[in-house]
Each structure stands twice: as structure tokens, then as C-alpha cells.
């Protein structure tokens with residue numbers, strides 16, 4: 001009988017990343033709901049980091065060790081996790097929905113003849129022990145409740161921000177169990193990670209940001225938003241598709257693969273509000289959203305919203321701002 | 327170089343989505359469709375690699391008859407031929423089942439490279455490509471933003487989080503999931519559209535939409551997310567009035583003007 005919950009603790013450059021603690025909170029809450037023990041797994045060349053995470057409330061910590069785990073590759077991680085999952089036979093394997101997990105978790109699940117319930121926001125467990133996962137579909141516009149008819153193990157990932165890292169419980173020191181894992185041929189050879197040369201525009205210090213999304217429709221219309229930004233004394237920014245299309249340089253992009261900003265005022269014009277955009281701007285002081293779709297997810301984090309055509313809103317708003325500023 | 331590009335058709339991003347009566351999916355009757363965003367970039371990358379290195383680009387799309395429009399558009403942009411995996415239910419299967427069927431449909435091609443988008447804009451599983459690589463026994467890389475296929479080994483640049491990047495080297499054949507923005511997408515030309523009419527579209531009908539005994543993830547209900555923030559909506563349908571009120575609020579409440 002498979003039992004327990006296994007949580008994957010991700011680390012890079014010698015430290016756990018923040019979302020790992022969110023995954024731990026998710027796994028612990030699932031464990032409480034289902035009355036099942038939670039075990040953490042750390043993949044590494046030695047037990048150093050595993051001892052660190054043992055401070056959390058776990059049944060035990062598995063330190064899966066092999067020299068090939070010194071750096072991340074999907075081949076090595078998949079082999080190692082497959083070994084651990086087979087050895088522990090957990091009911092659920094919980095992971096954070098990071099770029100690294102996206103890169104190997106589907107491969108791992110495929111080894112068990114299934115896929116991952118990916119990018120979840122919540123779960124609901126009933127007395128009978130069945131679990132409903134909720135995940136966001138259509139780029140954040142709709143939620144879907146999902147059940148899986150899989151035998152164990154069920155693989156699930158949770159989206160950044162779905163759980164609060166501070167809610168992960170500390171314990172009295174979980175035992176750390178070293179497990180030597182077998183890893184076959186590793187076909188990918190990573191070079192050291194790097195950052196591009198410093199960006200020309202630093203939006204992190206901007207007080208006011210006027211951001212445009214695909215709703216702006218064409219490059220010529222960007223001038224409209226520029227005039228509004230000028231009237232407000234702010235900077236222009238954009239969602240990814242605008243930069244992908246080459247309408248604005250990449251250093252104007254806000255989001256998980258762009259800049260993270262926290263201005264006093266963020267005006268989102270024709271931006272739908274996909275999670276990858278929201279993570280870059282949700283800490284702004286006042287958020288304004290203009291969108292013709294009343295269900296656009298951007299409204300979920302907006303202080304002020306206008307449901308309507310941005311081409312009606314921008315010129316009027318620019319005029320009004322100029323008037324008020326005198 | 328023989329390159330296969332997987333292209334999915336999804337609901338138009340500008341479509342106003344409505345939930346069906348059973349709350350199991352969106353109302354599809356009056357929906358318009360387009361190609362999944364990152365898949366368009368995967369095709370563009372394949373066409374550029376072919377221009378540089380020679381070879382053939384084959385697009386593969388799975389779903390009902392309507393996905394033919396994605397295929398025709400890809401052929402008009404310059405793909406050489408296509409595989410259509412036909413089936414009404416195939417737009418709604420989980421990523422393991424999808425990858426199993428797609429693997430069956432393309433494995434006979436013995437391609438050097440398989441390109442997919444990094445995730446679908448409807449279900450958003452972000453898995454089909456990676457599972458397919460595993461089923462085909464290929465190494466893979468995800469969220470790829472640059473491809474160098476000129477050498478013996480494939481060298482690709484991957485996007486990591488928070489502005490970090492990394493180059494990977496791997497042998498061919500390989501599968502890459504492509505990130506949007508990898509290069510500027512070309513438009514189909516009139517000449518391309520004419521030429522497309524003569525290109526081959528091979529239809530494949532899988533024996534079952536549910537290989538390995540069925541769906542592993544079943545959607546029981548869909549709904550609009552609960553709003554957690556008290557948003558003040560301005561203008562009440564009149565966008566210009568909303569703009570006037572907004573300027574006033576930014577002055578009096580938010581104190582930004």
C-alpha cells in the first residue's frame with residue numbers, strides 16, 4: 001500500500017528557493033488533511049542541504065545522492081527521482097511549479113505512465129481521502145477542478161504564490177536518510193548560468209508605470225500610451241507579447257522573465273493578467289486595469305478597473321491628468 | 327535536417343469565454359480559433375533552421391477537422407508537408423495520452439529535431455513535449471530561446487527564472503520546447519498560400535483516444551475564479567466617463583496626481 005506525501009525541495013547555487021517553502025506548506029497541509037506523513041527529498045551530491053531542510057516538520061528527509069546531481073540536468077534528476085519514488089512508494093509527490101520542475105517532472109511522470117497535475121492553486125481533500133486539485137486554465141481566466149484516477153503516485157505541482165512559505169511548519173529535527181541513487185547516461189551538458197549585461201532601463205525605481213499589453217493592437221498605437229506616461233511623469237512598460245513582437249525592447253518587459261517592479265501606480269492597459277505577468281507587478285501600490293473583458297484576471301488584483309475600450313480611455317485619461325496637474 | 331513541429335489549435339485569445347451548461351468546458355459553438363502562441367514561434371524557428379541548414383519541415387497537429395486551418399497556415403508560411411492526427415476528442419485529452427498518440431504518429435519520420443511550444447494557452451499543462459521526448463527516447467530542453475544546430479551537437483539557450491539564462495549541449499535527435507519571442511514570425515505570402523495547396527497532409531486516425539486505459543486527469547468542473555480583491559469599477563460601461571472618474575480618484579484617493 002502506497003502511503004505518505006513526498007515533497008521535492010528545489011535548490012540552486014547552494015540554497016533552497018523561496019517557492020520550495022510554499023511547496024512544503026502545500027505538502028504539509030495535504031498531509032494533515034489526509035493524515036499522512038510527509039517526507040522531503042533533496043537531490044544533491046551530498047547531504048549538506050538535506051540537513052538544513054530537516055528543521056521543518058517532516059517524517060524524514062531523503063538525501064538522494066550521486067555525483068551526477070552536482071548540477072541540474074533533466075536526465076539525472078529524472079533517474080534520481082524515479083529511484084526515490086519507487087523506494088518510498090508515496091501516494092502524492094508534491095513539487096513547486098518552477099522552470100526546473102517543468103523541465104523534468106513530466107519526464108518523471110511519464111516513467112510511471114502518467115502526467116503531472118500541473119500548476120495547481122489549491123486542493124480540497126474529503127474524508128474519504130479523495131483529493132480535488134484546482135488549476136488555472138486559459139492563461140488565468142478560468143479555474144478547473146481536476147481529479148485523477150491514477151494509482152499511486154500522483155504527481156502535482158503548485159504555482160508560485162499558491163501557498164505561503166511562512167506557513168510551512170518547523171519541527172524538532174527530522175532524521176536525514178542518505179540514499180545512493182543510480183543514474184544512467186546524462187545526455188545534456190549545461191554551461192554555467194549567466195545574466196545578460198545590465199539592462200539599459202531600470203524600471204524597479206519608477207514611481208509610475210504605464211504598461212501595455214496585446215490589447216494595444218499595433219505598434220503605432222504605443223504613442224498613445226507614451227503620452228499618458230508622459231502626462232503622469234511615468235515610464236512605459238509592457239507584457240511579454242509586446243516585447244516578443246519587437247514593438248518595445250525586452251528591458252521594458254514586466255513579469256517572470258522580465259523585470260519585477262513595485263511602483264506607486266501601475267496602469268495595465270489591455271493586459272489580461274496571466275500569472276507570469278502578475279508576479280512582476282502585483283506589489284505595486286495602486287493598480288489600475290483597463291480591459292474590455294470584465295472577466296480578465298487582471299481585475300482580480302486591480303484597485304480601480306475600467307471595463308471598456310482602451311482607445312476610449314487613454315486619450316480622455318491623458319487630458320484629465322493634464323488638467324488636474326494644471 | 328528533418329524537423330517536426332507540433333502545433334496546437336486553441337481558442338482565440340481575444341475571445342470572450344463562456345462556460346458551457348454542464349460547466350465542464352467552455353462553450354465552443356461560436357468560438358474562433360488560432361494557433362497556440364509559442365507553437366507559432368516553434369514553426370518560425372524550424373523554418374529558419376531549414377533555411378540555414380537545408381532539410382524539411384513537417385508540421386503535426388492533433389484535433390478535429392478545424393485544426394486543418396492551423397496546418398494550412400503553417401504550409402503557407404513554408405512548412406513542406408503535414409500530419410493531421412484526426413479525432414474530435416483529441417483536443418481534450420491529458421498530456422500523457424496526447425504525447426503517446428503524437429509519438430505514434432511521428433516516430434516513423436526519424437526526424438533530427440522535434441520542436442513544440444512551451445505550453446498550450448488553453449489547458450496549460452506544459453508537459454506534452456517533455457513526455458514526448460521521453461517516449462521517443464530523445465534528450466530535450468525546455469523554454470528554449472536560441473538554437474544553434476550548425477555543429478555535431480545541438481547547442482541551445484534556455485531561459486531560467488529572474489533574468490538568468492543557460493546554454494546546454496546535447497546530441498541529436500532531440501526535442502526542444504520553444505519560448506515565445508525566439509524570433510520574429512513571418513507572414514504567409516500569396517505565393518506561399520498558393521504553393522500550400524499542393525502540399526501533402528497525411529491524416530492519421532489513432533485506434534483509441536485513451537491509450538493505456540484512460541484519462542489520468544479528469545476535469546470535473548470549470549468556473550470563473552473567485553475575485554479576492556475589492557476592485558472599484560469606474561464608468562459603469564462608459565469608458566470615457568470611467569477615465570474622468572479615474573483621474574479624480576488618482577488625485578483624491580490614491581494621491582498620485
Ligand SMILES: Cc1cc2nc3c(=O)[nH]c(=O)nc-3n(C[C@H](O)[C@H](O)[C@H](O)COP(=O)(O)OP(=O)(O)OC[C@H]3O[C@@H](n4cnc5c(N)ncnc54)[C@H](O)[C@@H]3O)c2cc1C
Nearest residue numbers: 213214215239240255256257258270271272276277292310
Ligand atoms: C514560462 C513563461 C514565461 C512568461 N513570462 C512572461 C513575462 O515575463 N511577462 C509577461 O507579461 N508574460 C509572460 N509570459 C506570457 C504570459 O503567460 C501571457 O501570455 C502574457 O502575459 C499575455 O500578455 P497580454 O496580457 O498582453 O496578452 P493577452 O493575454 O492576449 O491579453 C490581451 C488583453 O487585452 C484585452 N483587450 C483587447 N483589446 C482591447 C481593447 N481595445 N481595449 C481594452 N482591452 C482590450 C483583452 O480582453 C485581453 O485581456 C510568460 C509565459 C510563460 C509560459
Ligand SMILES: Nc1ncnc2c1ncn2[C@@H]1O[C@H](COP(=O)(O)O)[C@@H](O)[C@H]1O
Nearest residue numbers: 332333388442443445446451452453454
Ligand atoms: N493537440 C495537439 N496537437 C499538436 N501539438 C500539441 C497538441 N497538444 C499539445 N501540443 C504541443 O505540446 C505543447 C505543450 O502543450 P501542453 O502540454 O498542453 O501545455 C504545445 O505548445 C504544442 O506544441
